[in-house]
Amino acid sequence: MAFNIAVAGKGGTGKSTLSALMVRYITEELGKPVSAVDADPNASLGSLLGLHVQSTVADIRDDIVEKKVDFSGMSKDRYIEYAIEESIIEKDKFDLLTMGRPEGPKCYCYVNNLLRKYLDKVGTTYPFVVTDNEAGMEHLSRRTTNNIDLLMIVSEPTIVGAMTMQRIIQLADSLPITLRKKICVMNRVPKNGIHENVQQKLDSLGIEIAAILPFDEEVYNAAASGESVFEVSRENALYTKMRDFLQKHLPSSMFEKTVGDC
Numbered sequence: 361m362a363f364n365i366a367v368a369g370k371g372g373t374g375k376s377t378l379s380a381l382m383v384r385y386i387t388e389e390l391g392k393p394v395s396a397v398d399a400d401p402n403a404s405l406g407s408l409l410g411l412h413v414q415s416t417v418a419d420i421r422d423d424i425v426e427k428k429v430d431f432s433g434m435s436k437d438r439y440i441e442y443a444i445e446e447s448i449i450e451k452d453k454f455d456l457l458t459m460g461r462p463e464g465p466k467c468y469c470y471v472n473n474l475l476r477k478y479l480d481k482v483g484t485t486y487p488f489v490v491t492d493n494e495a496g497m498e499h500l501s502r503r504t505t506n507n508i509d510l511l512m513i514v515s516e517p518t519i520v521g522a523m524t525m526q527r528i529i530q531l532a533d534s535l536p537i538t539l540r541k542k543i544c545v546m547n548r549v550p551k552n553g554i555h556e557n558v559q560q561k562l563d564s565l566g567i568e569i570a571a572i573l574p575f576d577e578e579v580y581n582a583a584a585s586g587e588s589v590f591e592v593s594r595e596n597a598l599y600t601k602m603r604d605f606l607q608k609h610l611p612s613s614m615f616e617k618t619v620g621d622c
């Protein structure tokens with residue numbers, strides 16, 4: 361069974377960056393394979409992982425709905441399974457599946473039901489699945505089965521950030537999913553730490569922050585140069601904090617070497 365990590369939060373708070381850093385840590389330092397899923401319609405996890413995404417699940421869905429597919433004797437079920445496998449980018453230590461843009465006004469129910477059947481299987485044979493989510497997370501309720509072992513809710517250290525975090529916590533609690541652990545982190549925190557007004561707001565909302573992740577110049581510069589997170593130095597302050605965070609919150613069994621692991 362895969363250990364499912366999901367990252368959610370307000371737009372632009374660092375969800376994709378932190379998801380990509382987790383993929384790096386798990387593959388490079390734990391030596392375990394990861395199934396990475398970009399579930400944000402505004403897909404960017406691929407570029408942060410140094411990949412060029414050419415096909416998304418949305419393309420498969422749209423091609424079928426717009427009748428552009430020649431099934432060549434294949435059943436629709438078989439075709440969808442094949443097309444999803446084809447759209448997954450495989451690297452040595454991780455795979456990436458990109459969901460792509462949401463559906464338009466046409467009727468997609470039939471195709472969506474078929475897609476769901478196969479998407480639920482994605483990553484089940486991996487020790488880890490890391491999913492970079494859209495801010496709303498509504499798509500999670502559309503999956504047939506969904507177990508999240510660790511939900512990381514990311515915020516910026518502002519009053520609006522704290523209030524949005526509370527809404528996302530409530531939304532996560534209302535979703536028809538099994539959510540084992542929910543953790544709030546503040547990202548891009550300046551040198552002086554979280555502003556006291558923001559801390560007061562968090563306290564009044566009853567939100568406990570599990571990790572304070574610094575604004576990091578090197579990560580910013582890498583993004584500004586279009587570089588992947590693999591270019592960031594191993595000693596980088598943000599990466600170090602993420603490493604500490606994962607060491608604390610992943611089950612200890614995940615740190616054991618298994619036969620076949622590199």
Ligand SMILES: Nc1ncnc2c1ncn2[C@@H]1O[C@H](COP(=O)(O)OP(=O)(O)OP(=O)(O)O)[C@@H](O)[C@H]1O
Nearest residue numbers: 371372373374375376377548574575576579580583
């Ligand atoms: N700790 C950090 N220090 C410096 N820059 C950061 C940090 N975290 C994220 N960034 C930068 O902030 C910007 C937004 O980050 P990112 O794209 O990861 O956010 P997001 O939540 O995935 O955004 P979206 O909602 O648009 O998908 C990027 O330019 C990224 O490089």
Ligand SMILES: [Mg+2]
Nearest residue numbers: 375376400404
């Ligand atoms: Mg993103």
